[in-house]
Amino acid sequence: MSQKPDRSFSFATRAIHAGQEPDPTTGAIMPPIYQTSTYRQPELGRHLGYEYARVQNPTREALEGNLAGLEGGRHGIAFASGLSAIEAVIKTLDAGDHVVSEENTYGGTNRMFTRVLARLGIQFTFVDSRDPDQVRDAMRPETRLVHVETPTNPMMRLCDLEALAEIAHEGDAHLMVDNTFSTPFNQRPLELGADIVVHSTTKYLNGHSDVIGGALVLDDDDLAEEILFVRKSTGAVPGPMDAWLVLRGTKTLHLRMQAHNANGLAVARFLEGHERTKAVHYPGLPSHPQHELAMRQMSGFTGMVSVELGDGDRARRFVEGTRLFALAESLGGVESLIGVPALMTHASVPPDRRAAMGVTDGLVRLSVGIEGIDDLLADLEAALEA
Secondary structure, three states, X not given: OEOOOOOOOOHHHHHHHOOOOOOOOOOOOXXXXXXOOEOOOOEOOEOOOOOEOOOOOXXXXXXXXXXXXXXXXXXXXXXXXXXXXXXXXXXXXXXXXXXEEXXXXXXXXXXXXXXXXXXXXXXXXEEOOOOHHHHHHHOOOOEEEXXXXXXXXXXXXXXXXXHHHHHHHHOOOEEEEEOOOOHHHHOOHHHHOOXXXXXXXXXXXXOOOOOOOEEXXXXXXXXXXXXXXXXXXXXXXXXXXXXXXXXXXXXXXXXXHHHHHHHHHHHHHHHHOOOOOOEEEOOOOOOOOOHHHHHXXXXXXXXXXXXXXXXXXXXXXXXXXXXXXXXXXXXXOOOOEEEOHHHOOOOOOOHHHHHHHOOOOOEXXXXXXXXXXXXXXXXXXXXXXX
């Protein structure tokens, strides 16, 4: 869905109103869930803007307009998952084209690039995008896309988006930024020069751990049209109920992220000061090697914290010893989650690559929820002491 977001409104107002109006038939404040696969046409060759739900759905379009408004882009395009959103961008490329990717991506992204899309003739080079020179050195004449996460999953590395946008554009390539960890509340990559923003809407945007979804936001009209063609042709669309659930979630995004940011920082400080931890990865800590960059391009640091405990046995005892932090995959819900990336989210990444990135068996990732912070800290203290 294309729109020109009204940036005169605050983020909170856009979260609640962007992309939607009360239903013109009933006046319903919330967009209806258009649970239909097809639409009646008044006569042959003429329809009312909707032909088939894989191509158009009013509930999905309301979500797309909302996400575009939050990221400050012209086009929002919703998908069935975050991975399918990334896949659609790659499928706008041709065999022989080249992608430069951050090495410390989500394990599922790495797996899709190396074990699925590489078989179609797309070439991938993985670099540490903390160093812009590594990205520049990896660029080739056939490079068409630079893909990064910032912060990365799970090491919480950052990359300088303005510098990488300049490098990508010098090479006639697009910069795609996975903004799932930050959310548009804390960081808006389009404002820093990125061409495409990707989200797993499963995570913070939905915020309630009850849906799978993805989305892209971008400004380029021609590229948006091409991605919409790929989505129509391959079919990775979210159902109307899923779209409605994410739209419900974005209405409270600004409130939830304030709580996630505050709790995440408190947990990071607590873990950094605990005698049983080896290292804590959180951009909001002054000890983070890229804290200055975080202060420059982010307005908050989310609820994602990674902590190194030294070995796999300690990590196992820790994650199995919490009561409020549930041992589970995923992140970004109102409830706190905990896991060991090497055995869960990044299990599909080859061990040597995991080791090079610092994803050890002793690394624990926490998705800090919005429960009472004293309760969360007591839970972590008890698990560490045990």
